[in-house]
Amino acid sequence: MQIRSLLVLGLLAWSCAGLAQSYPTRPLTIVVPGPPGGATDTLARALAEDMGKRLGQPIVVDNKPGGGGVIAVQAITRGPQNGYTLLLTHSAPLINTPHLYPSVPYDVRRDLAFVTEVAVGKVVLAVRRDVPAANVQEFLAWAAKNKGKVSFGSYGVGSFPHLVGAHLNTTRGLDMTHIAYKGEAPMAQDLLAGNIAWAIGSVTTLGPHIKSGRLRALAVMGNKRIKEMPEVATIAESGFADQELRAPAWLGLLARSGTPADILARLETEARASVQSPAMQARLEALALEPVGNSPAEFRQEFEATEPAMARLIKASGAKAE
Template identity: 40%
Template sequence: MTDLFTPAWRPSRRTAFQSLAVLAAGAASLPGWAQAPAWPQKSIRLVVPFAPGGSSEVVARSVAAELTKQLGQSVFVENKPGGAGTIAMQDIAKAPPDGYNLILGHVGTLAVNPYMLTNQPYDVNRDFVPVTLLAKVPNVLVVHPDVPAKNFKEFIAYAKANPGKLNYSSAGNGSAGHLSMEYLKLTAGFFMTHIPYRGSGPQMTDLLAGRTQVAMNGLPSVSAFIKSGKLRALAVGSAQRVAALPDVPTIAESGYKGFETSQWYGLLAPAGTPAPIVRRLQEESLRALKAGPVTERFAHDSALGVGDTPEQFAAFIAAQQKIWKEIVVKAGIKPD
């Protein structure tokens, strides 16, 4: 006999656990139930595949500083040059996909190396997940003041009349400067010798000393030297003139219609990084790009902040790969 306060049936311990499991499974399907562990809980490493001193440095450190404020954890930049960016890319491809290892991808590592290098130890489309396109940076053609060319037209004429006399430098094989100059050489039909360096820092040292004479660099790495007269700007590779150099024409308007080349930098994580973390990184990156210190620095260097979605960045990479595959083949670009 049972009273109103005594259950007529008591489940076994096993049955109770099974019931709880069923309830938990059902609840986990509801929005907001299944949450990844709180992220971030420690410092985040952002690897840059070049030596300090170039446009990649400006973009990476500007954004990393804001992300540090927003996330409450240090986002520190680690420069890891060498191998046309493959050393850094391989590092991140093998890193734990936990949101604490990121890389700054760019046109060389993502759109050119797959066609320039035959034995990459990773697949850029399989081993990484795009997070967001951070910035586009205009390229500018600069020469040492000793070069007897005062404008772009004179430079092309001099280069054609003196094949091999000029040496152009870049931050390394597969770098944006290397690719842009090979693109220009192919388009305009002249020859210069390529001198690759391990990063924009050492590249600029020799360019300023006159040991190399020409470069096609991102504006942030050369703007101060243009203003001081240590380098002469002849043309920009962007579709329109840039505000920082209003009197410098585009290559397109200088006789090569349709020519356009810019440096671009985006954030990627190892494949398998949880989707909520990727989405959070994209959202926080967009927020960082809108922060005053970043917008001011980008405006100073005529860089365009983007902050698009992972899906949009993936589509952008695919489009760039199609463009640069053709250029690599036609120009015969190979690692030196």
């Protein structure tokens, strides 16, 4: 009986190794937690085109918006462990959603395998041009003098801009009013119209208006300055060490946990080669995204560094999924 068990295990191992060596033999799918046309969707399609050539199989993008990203993540965690269905997502479904909803049907650490962090979004804090502040310190001093009169926008309850505003209210004793919009574009339009005083948004959306002088950038919500606005200080350079004020703006590629190691290694190799190629880097730069292409361990480390800070923000804000 023992010899038979060993033979069965050996055959299974040989079979899995054979499958990994021949992978992929059919088209792949990248699931995106958003509608067509958004930044994550655009990135996914660019990556699918390039990675598909490297893998020798086409990659189809499957948009699954809704539910705070739960629908898209479930498509991976409830699917087969074979590397044919992948997830390209921003951080919110993996970090914010599990803390905003009473329960979610997945555990990121248990159910997902990190492949690579594809890119990092460039995020800035901007004010309308009539706000008398040239930096964050001056802005907060102005907000303190105008308690109850300052409003700020976000692209949804529990989004990073909302949580930053709530954090500043709590830690700096401010009384700013939060206004949630259905997306970044309407938030930017109300900021330009003067209906809110400040907002946090992507360089893609706010950058042109900052360049034209209609908005003023006070800080980059990341760890380093960005080439589009080299004169704008980071939030840390502005005197704020709070990890909670550094945007978790990464976009990453993941697979289902339990996928054979050889297949995950192949996906990592091709995804990183794609991200680091000159053509893909040019496409990412055009989207105002910073190319990364790191290892699974480095990507997971970024997740582990970001998740606790966002959990604290969400708990302190009292935000719940609508």
